Amino acid sequence: GVADSHVDALVDFVLARPVLCEEGVLDQRLRNLAECLGVDLAEAARRVAPKAPQVLALTSETVHAKILTLQGFLIGVNVTKMVLRQPTLLQRDIEATVSDKLSLLVALLPGADVALMVERQPALLFMNPFTLTLHVRELEELFPGGGVPALVERAPALLSYDVSQTLAMNLEKWQGLAPGLDLHALFMAYPTLLQADVEGNVGPKVRILRRIVAAEQVSKLDSWLLSNPSALAYSLVRYGRLIYLSEGRAVLGHAHPIAAPAQRRQRHRPRRYLRTRRYRRRVALSFPTIRKVLKDPTSLEFVLARRGASEYEAWLQQRIHRTTQAGDEEGAGPLL
Structure with a gap:
């Protein structure tokens, strides 16, 4: 609109x-x-x-x-x-504005596809040259390991942020959120995470993943996040479903409590029952494992959508309110 x-x-x-x-x-x-x-x-x-x-x-x-x-x-x-x-x-005066700004961007960001950046973020052509130069230099200080041209090529909107305040604070929050994670590699793989709302959006999702994963598997979770950073784009409500399914069900690195008996029972079921919608739904609700979700983020929506909405939403409202306000009452860290 x-x-x-x-x-x-x-x-x-x-x-x-x-x-x-x-x-x-x-x-x-x-x-x-x-x-x-x-x-x-x-x-x-x-x-x-x-x-x-x-x-x-x-x-x-x-x-x-x-x-x-x-x-x-x-x-x-x-x-x-x-x-x-x-x-x-x-x-605007295209002749005067575009030519000078493109030349500046090419000089500041060697190797970057400046034309593609401007197509994605035309506002770069209107930025003050001093401000633009300052933001690039501050990003270079923020990422001393290099890679700034590639970073802003994929997320040119980063140059519009106050680097010394907003982006630096986001990076500091990420360091506290995931101390064992290679943040340089994460942001190079998915640069828009640097401008995301850490406290209200990304942070709760990472804490949910860390809570449902077994302690000895945290390093595996970090590797999965580096390989699938786009999974953090799923809504927070869907991440809440991970907690809902994991409680009393499956945790990465642990055996599913009811999968084996259910699989044994399956062999004794009549074939026509195995084809019914009721059985397929029962299996879908009994067998979803966090391992499957963490290995394949594309299955996240399918697995998490298999639960009754009213029951889940009632649970989620209570849980989110409690954990976001006071943290986990059991002392194992906040869920959200």
């Missing part, structure tokens, strides 16, 4: 220019804009005009020239997608 503030700005801009209020003029400007970008009229009206109303004052020749200039500087980049993401690009 379009923010109300953007809609108000568009209305104020149009009303302040009588020529745009003439019959058919505004509609024709939007059609010209959509044609230059290669999108339909509705998309131009929804994604460009409210965020960059000044573009409506430009002629179609001017807009087309700006797009051609961007394509010349950013070879191989989908300029249309870039403009839709940051429509105010068309309000």
